[in-house]
Amino acid sequence: MAAAGQQLAAGPAITRNLSNREYLNAASALLGERLPADLQKSWTPTTQFSGFDAVPWNNLDTKAIRDITETVEALLDRAVASPKVVTCAAATAAELAYDPCARSIVEPFARRAYGRPLAQAESTALAARYDAGITLAKTSLTAPRAIFLDGLRSALGTVLLAPQFMTRVEAPPSPEFTGVRDLDAYELANRLSFMFTASLPDDELWAKAVDGSLAKDPAVLRAQTDRLLDTKTDAFVQSFMGQWFDFRAYDGAAPGTLEHTMWEESWRVMADVVREGLPVTALVRPGFTYLNQDLATHYSLDAKLSPTLTRVATLERGGVLQQGSWLTLSATPLKTSPIHRGRLVQDRLLCKAIPPPDSALFEQIKKAADAIPAGASVKERLESHRNAGPACAGCHEYMDPIGLGLEGFDMRGRLRDAYADTGKPVESASTLLGRPFARFEELNGMLAELPDYHRCVAEKLTVYSTRRIVDASANADKDLLAYLTLPVEGKPPSLRAMITRLVMSKAFRSVNHGASK
Template sequence: MPAPSFSMTGSPRWRRALGAGLCAAALLLAGCTGSVGAPDEGDGPLPAGAAGAQVEGRSMFPRLSHAQWENTVRDLLRLDDRPGLSASFTTDPLGGVFDNNEAALLVTPGLWGDYQLAAEELAAMVTADEGKLDRIVPADLPAGPEARAQAFIERFGERAFRRPLTDDERDTYLALFHRGKELFDGEDPFVAGVRAALGAFLQSPHFVYRVEIGAGPAKGGLIPLSGHEIATKLSYLFWNTMPSDELLAAANAGELSTSEAVRATAEGMLEDPRARDVVGAFHRQLYDYEQYHDLNKDQGLYPEFVPEMGDDMQREAELFVEHIVFDKEGGLTDLLTSRAAFVNDHLAAIYGIEGDFSSEFEQVELGEAERSGLLTRLGFLASKATARQPDSIHRGVFVNLRILCAALPPPPDDATGLPPGEKATNRERVEAHTGKGTCGEACHGTMINPAGFAFEHYDAIGRYRTTDNGVPVNAADVYRLGGEPRSYADAIEFSQLLAESSEAHACYARRWVEFAHGREVGAKDRELIQELGEASRGGASTKDLILQVVSSTSFLARVPAEAR
């Protein structure tokens, strides 16, 4: 991971002073010398029998995503809302399925400049408002100027860095605090010191990155993470923000010293409403809710489809996942087979549900002959469709990639769209273009098309149909699962087969490992993924899977850099 550039651009005196105070930290993060921070004493919470072979190498310095930065600034400064400054930052790239992939979250020179400007703006904003300043300056600070300054640096610094400051860090920031009265003429000396310190803390690499050095020397080829590092990792996984004061206190008290204690803490964190948002974000990215918006449908064929239905379909999907994971305490099997749904007047009309509905969402039960789980819901079906027809190919690709984690090659450069066929069914057009006897037979004929054809009963807006172009719909096919060809008559049976398959559960487990670690999976993750997949297939809930991930060796330790 490239270290950020810490050259101080611009002319303000305080920016030059800040640069001198942070050069050492920049060099440490670049791997030039020494160790970073103050690792906790003790053995760390490694499960018995943990070995280095179980842990995939990862960055010791994953950067905060822009969403995490916004949440962290809000909570660190105890603001009412996210400041919104990241809207002008260099855009976070998407590295894979999830937006927290460490491989994509680099600090470019442009982004580093964004961090500098934001730090200065936030420091000025907070110290110019007495009410905001009082929120971050504890009322019980000592009375003497020197003791008061030191206590502020230590307490705020612990929250900013998500761990206690070292003595050297405390002295460096305290010296900068005392220079505040020179850098900001005319301001109260304490306020000026706070402003200088805030600007420094907010652009420190220890704030921008989630530093994972570890606690003590390697044991059995692994370095256990410190209690503060685990608290930070848990907090960004479950809440997408910095640890709370209570979580930092638990780390200080050594209450995250065993895998059992970590699991118990995680169970409590899952009960926080913020966990619902993060679990929702996982499924939103995995199942591509963004594609539910800006859909173009032929108004002559589908006059009931209105632009705001993209928001409706996303909200339906969010409520469905929240119901399964948190209310029902279910897992992937329920996500693929449950007929519980949440509809308003727009969605109820397309589902064909009778009754009086409004713009508010109500829970209903969909018909067992027509719907089964998330793959038969309007969002997925309408987003994987053209303006006039179902898109069997993209429906099949989605199932292969996002539900089964199948290895599909990219489409060839000369791939073309389906030719017109006014008298043919949608399935006949797809088969003629990509099925047996065509150049696309290898992937389409055995993987993509069979998975996509299961959804032929659903038109371009996801409405159920029994005929296509005057011909009875044919949604039957065969897909290989568990090493055996499995036949099905329609999407209901196909969803059930997916829910029973080891492939779907292993894929869901793999995605949680990716999301929890913020990186792509590797060979050393296979054992954990297999265990999670088997547990999921056996009925373990999504919550159970998450708790198993955070109490695993791979979450609680890292491999030494020289062993990667």
């Protein structure tokens, strides 16, 4: 299996910007403390890259620039007041020189921020920034310690605003190099760390980068992957699956609210799927969920539970399409849309993006909708879309059955047999790919068995972990997805196995500087 992974093609080298969350996570790691809530604000315009965060740093508006500046100033206030950062200080004017004290603070800080050793030019520039800060501070301050901290603030501020910190770059060894190369230990550590924690490498991973063993010894890479899978599962799931399935939208909800409980249910279930090595089918059909009394009551489940979330065996809830977070976020506050939910499932679970209709097709749809008689059922309305033309039928043939299968859940993820506004019964039964189903439990089982679903899990994992586009029709990526989804003893692989296969493969450990991104 490992040998097969080394036969895969290397992916393109990546230059990617840290998202707002990643930047603040990294700053928190540098300061060695959890940042207060007032700093946990969004100040970068986040866009989507194949379903995951992307940040166009080169296209920031005035407000974003002001927010970044204010955030960095607040981070610097905390940095110069922290004994974890300021491990020495100048007590006399003679001790204001950059060496040895200031250098011993600034350079380790910059190395961890940049995720690699400093180039000589970078070291020189940071020393110059410190000296400039000292010169300016002397115009208004007299106490050596206060002057020292201002100089330190100037140098550390340069690091926090540096492109080397805000952007992860896998640079070629020379400008003219266009071949394939293995990632060095620092690049591997950064890939692993941002994959699992959306932050900088921790001390143990950093040590394996410094001694080079992470890149030289596959056993070390495997051991670090296993360690991160064991110890950073919650962070990995909250970032990766929180973006993939959108439940991250509720991570800022106040504790005790239904939204916060839904968020916690989502990531706890998925963390168990990863941690316990359950097959990828368990993301859709795990057989358990996490409930407290409030959430069980909301779901109309007959259970006596404590206020604390508890793992409960059930087939009615737990899978991503049965979770209140996804069901709420895939609906409007006033109604559900089978088309919208079906389209989301196609995109997120089957990796089949359905483009919006062009103007001509939209007119066809509008005419068909206008012809629908008053009082028509949801199912009848959907049939009118399919009958609007061959182009409509092609998409709705897949979207509509999935959306109908989820109509048994209302806008807040509660089960229903009838529509509250009309009193008409919910019609969830349909046929998907020639196979009939009556309820969402059967639909879940059908989706979990689809090869397209297994490939989509592998594709989403690869995009998130490497931040590159995956083209499932290209031979190289087709081989990668086939490798990641290979059965284990005749059964679908676990997500944990997929992660390990990806990390240990050439597709993760090497880059092709001649390949397109």
